[in-house]
Amino acid sequence: MVPLQYYIIMSAILFTIGIYGVLARRNAILVLLSVEIMFNAVNINFMAFSAYITPATMVGQIYTIFAVASGAAEIGIGLAIILLIYRGRETVNVDEVNMLKW
Amino acid sequence: MAIALPFLIALALVIFVLSNIVFFMWAEFKISGRVADRFGPMETGRWHGWAQPLADILKFLNKEDIIPANADKLIFRVAPFVGFIPVVMVLAAIPYTNKIFVRDFDIAVFFVIALSSFTFVSMVMGGWASGNKYSLLGAFRAAGMLLSYELPLGLAIAGVVMLSATLSLIGIVQQQTVWNIVLQPIGFLVFMVAMQAELQRSPFDLAVAESELVAGYSVEYSGMRYAMFQLGEFFGLWALASMAVLLFLGGWHGPYLPGIVWFFIKFYGIFLFLAFSRVSVPRVRPDQLMDLGWKILLPSALVNIVITATLIVLVPHYQVPLAVSEFVILIAALYLMRRVLK
Amino acid sequence: MSGQLLAFWALSFVILSGALYIVMTKNIMHAVFMHLLTMSMIAAVYGLLHADFMAAMQVLIYAGAVTAMVVFALMLTKSQSRPDGAGIAVDNQQRGASFLTAAGFLAVVIYVLVPQKWAVHEAAPVVKSDVAAMGAIIFKSYILPFEVISVILLAALIGVIVLARKED
């Protein structure tokens, strides 16, 4: 039997990797992929809690279903915004996209 | 022994399916030959060219393997496996009778649908890794088409799931006192059309149209790697044709003969349908393809779901009204379509 | 060591190294395909947690649809960095600071989480992967989120069509 702790620590490390990716990446699409990693780290936590703490009501699983569905919407819109920025600025480099500074 | 058993079963199944695929290939040669008023292969192996597919396999094995210089070597090698492994995994979920099956999955139907999404990922991987604009464009066309037809396929299956209230394939077959094709004619039609598109077979093979475009996403593939893509397609045919039998044609149900025989009779019926429609229907135009997928199949699958759900909930004995209303709507829709398209 | 524990270690290794590869590699396309592998392995973790349905959904949505969408989007943005990593760097200059931030976060989380005692259910995890049970819970207690999700999806659809169709 795998202890619950293992899942939580694994997902914490995964989330950390996602944070690093979001901060260190320059290409906006890779930033979005890192956000997806963080998203999935959180989902693993939900699933683990659901299986270990509330197996009867499956709260975590239901939450994950909704999280996945809204995550799908999020990545779709995120990519569309990146495409739009690309059309305007010919770049997907988040360092150069600073129109809001002025 | 218990640890090795699944591996042995898997190996036996793969070899069994492979031997059937060899037969498919030969039957397809013969059928398309006869339809075109030719003989098809006659020489190889003396009797009606029965050894032709084996010769083809030997040719694939002997062919030089070329990886283009500007290809992405790693992804190029991995892509055929991404296409092949999931279709082998699907075999674990398909029952043949209520005695002969590998495992009875709780979510078998959804499992098959989910794994089939690897097919277009493998195409995109292969097309991109080839380092050739045309193969990439072919991959995009193929992926766009598979995307468009995966939805009607899933929605057509949803109608069956609603009738039997389970996702287990064995459960679905056991619920069918009347075959689902009677209760779900719209769903069946949508499934059959979407299935051919999913398998990239001839009326819908415009992404790999071998006579016009060279071969779509697999231009740069040669020898055994190319054969693996083809093999994946045949395994997919096996899986989807079995699904059609199990979901709509009552699986192993049938009088007198044992269940396994009935299963394969129906299975080969579906195969014959695919083989005939491949040679007798002209290839659809790209714009027709998209219109068919999004504007005809997807709405009809949704209509099918709405009718089925409403009748099941509101009418106590829904079988007869469901069959009648679906059939009437189907006829009316086909009639209207003829009027509109004329 | 039990089979499940072994499977967990193997899956964690693949997931974590896959994620590291995604945030480290210079080859954008490889990152996308590694994303596919990582997501499939996360689906396997869901399987380990007895959630068959969620595992299949993870494969369907993340491994299938999202990967295809990211590849299409990548092909639309002709990035300055070539897929093989030549050209402009894909990372920015704050790698050190990012690393420190991430490491600090991890340290805090581990410090908080490790001593924590969870109210783990007796004899957990219970095998309860029945789709019907799940459907019953969603359509009994979570109707509002379910309908709201449909509106969110509609908003995303319309948003993308409006955003992506500017060209013609």
Added chain:
Amino acid sequence: MNAGMTNYYYVVAFAIVGGVFGGLLLSVARMLRPRKISKTKLEAYECGMEPFEGNWTQYSARFYVFALVFLIFDVEIAFLYPWGTVFRDFGVTSLIEMFVFIGVLLLGLVYAWKKGVLKWL
């Protein structure tokens, strides 16, 4: 080992057999096939000349919108299956819920249709 884990064990076994079988085919072919590489053979397959600027060129945004519409409806399918297994028990209420859900997404499909997104290139 309980029933659920046995199922996964079988799935993993099938995946491994699929991979090993594919690898076996490739290695048999490796032993049999000739190997005479020349520069021309390694060029991209095109009309006799090397393609310009590789394959990293721009494609139409259509594909992207297709993928998104697909993703949205995929999520719908994922919700339809659990609903399909239980909707009898809840009667008319669950029917109305699902019709609202499908109706809202159908609105999206109609919008996409009217905007001409669903055309092929």
